[in-house]
Amino acid sequence: MSGSRYTxxxxxxxxxxxxAMAKHGKPMGASEIAAAVNLPRPTAFxxxxxxxxxxWVYKEGLTYGLGFKCFNLGANSGAGLEIRTQAIPFLVELRDKTSLNSQIAKLENWKVVYLERILARNLRVNTPSRAGxxxxxHCTALGKTLLSAKDMExxxxWASKHGLERFTDSTICKVPNLMAEISRIRERGYAVEEGERxxxxxxxxxxxxxxxxKIIAALSISGTRDRFPQGLYDSDFSxxxxxxxxxxxxxxGAPSTSTGTKWNY
Structure with a gap:
C-alpha cells in the first residue's frame, strides 16, 4: 500500500x-508565505x-515568525541554536562565580523563552529550569531587558492591549510605570528584578x-534574595x-562598540 493514502x-x-518559514530564516508576510508554498492567500492565512x-508561529505587525514551540521541539530533539553553543561556557563561568542560576532567553510573541539554563549547585528555586x-x-529581568530592545510605542x-498581570505586590502593573522602567534600563544597560514574579x-x-x-537575547542570573549582595544596582554581580x-x-560577532554598559539604538 502506498503511504500517500494516509496523508x-x-x-x-x-x-x-x-x-518554508524555517528555510527563509526570518519573519515573512502572509502573501510571501502563500507564494512560497503555492497556496491561495486565504488558505495560507x-x-x-x-x-x-x-x-507554532507568532505574528508581529504584518509578518509571521516561528514560535517558541518550534524551538522547544528542536531543543528537546537535541537541536541547538548557535547562541546556545556560544553561551554555555559563559553561563557555566557566571554560575560558578556567583553561585546562582544563569540563563539566556529570547522574546517570542511577547513572551520570554529560555534558550538555555545552568542551575546553581545546592540552590533551591521554584522557577522553570528547562530550555523552552x-x-x-513585564515582571522578569530577562523580559524587561528584551522589551527594552523593542520600539517603545x-x-x-502591547502592554495597554493585553494588560500587565499582577504576580506579587512588587509586580509592575501600570503601563506608564513599565515604560519608565524600560527607559531606566536603556540608560543603565541592565535590568533587575526583585520579587516581581x-x-x-x-x-x-x-x-x-x-x-x-541587534539585541537578539538576554543573559541573567537568578536566585533567592539572600544570595545576592545588599543591593543589586551597581553591584559586583551586575x-x-x-x-x-x-x-x-x-x-x-557583535561590534565592540555595541557591547559596553550603555545601549546603542
Whole structure:
C-alpha cells in the first residue's frame, strides 16, 4: 500500500508552511508565505491563524515568525541554536562565580523563552529550569531587558492591549510605570528584578547582540534574595552579568562598540 493514502492534506500544508518559514530564516508576510508554498492567500492565512493559536508561529505587525514551540521541539530533539553553543561556557563561568542560576532567553510573541539554563549547585528555586520554558515579560529581568530592545510605542501598545498581570505586590502593573522602567534600563544597560514574579526571587539581566549590533537575547542570573549582595544596582554581580553578556555578544560577532554598559539604538 502506498503511504500517500494516509496523508492528511491540511497537516501537510501546515508542515509546508513551517518548512518554508524555517528555510527563509526570518519573519515573512502572509502573501510571501502563500507564494512560497503555492497556496491561495486565504488558505495560507487560515493555516497561519491555526499555527499562531497553538504557538507554532507568532505574528508581529504584518509578518509571521516561528514560535517558541518550534524551538522547544528542536531543543528537546537535541537541536541547538548557535547562541546556545556560544553561551554555555559563559553561563557555566557566571554560575560558578556567583553561585546562582544563569540563563539566556529570547522574546517570542511577547513572551520570554529560555534558550538555555545552568542551575546553581545546592540552590533551591521554584522557577522553570528547562530550555523552552516560558516566562512573562513585564515582571522578569530577562523580559524587561528584551522589551527594552523593542520600539517603545509597540511595547506601550502591547502592554495597554493585553494588560500587565499582577504576580506579587512588587509586580509592575501600570503601563506608564513599565515604560519608565524600560527607559531606566536603556540608560543603565541592565535590568533587575526583585520579587516581581516570585516574592523571594531576584534577578539581574543584560542584553546579548549579534554581528549587526541587534539585541537578539538576554543573559541573567537568578536566585533567592539572600544570595545576592545588599543591593543589586551597581553591584559586583551586575557588572559580572554585563561583562558576561558582552563576551557572548563578541562571540556572536557583535561590534565592540555595541557591547559596553550603555545601549546603542
Amino acid at each position: 492528511v492534506a491540511s497537516a501537510a500544508r501546515g508542515l509546508d508552511v513551517l518548512e 487560515r493555516i497561519l491563524a491555526t499555527l499562531q493559536e497553538r504557538d 520554558s516560558i516566562l512573562p515579560a 509597540q511595547v506601550s501598545d 516570585e516574592p523571594e526571587i531576584s534577578c539581574i539581566a543584560a542584553p546579548i547582540r549579534d554581528f549587526s549590533g 557588572r559580572l552579568v554585563v561583562a558576561s553578556a558582552a563576551k557572548i555578544s563578541r562571540a556572536m
